[in-house]
Amino acid sequence: MKARRLALGAVPFLFPLGALAQGPAPAFAPPNLSPEGVRALAATCAPCHGPPGKPTGVAAVPALEGRKDVAERLRALRGAPPQALMAQLARALTDAEVEALARYFAAQPPGGR
DSSP, X not given: OHHHHHHHHHHHHHHHHHHHTTOSXXXXXXXXXXXXXXXXXXXXXXXXXXXXXXXXXXXXXXXXTTOSOHHHHHHHHTTSXXXXXXXXXXXXXXXXXXXXXXXXXXXXXXXOO
């Protein structure tokens, strides 16, 4: 009985060693920066900014088409208060995704509202 208690008592100490033997945690998949992937990413902006970056109803939502400052604005939004929706969205984007979105919206012909 004493040997069994000793063996069970060692389990908490052995568990961390087993966890270390598993190797590093898997990395997230890299962003899909193909033209189709960037269009899909830009589509997440459409509910507010309109497709493709041309808002149709809300005057306070800026147009994104033809803009050359989208990357700069997204990076600045990362520092906005966390309760701001755009701050949350900007923080979720990788730097590569920010650059890809900036190129996508800059390439859209400006058409206004």
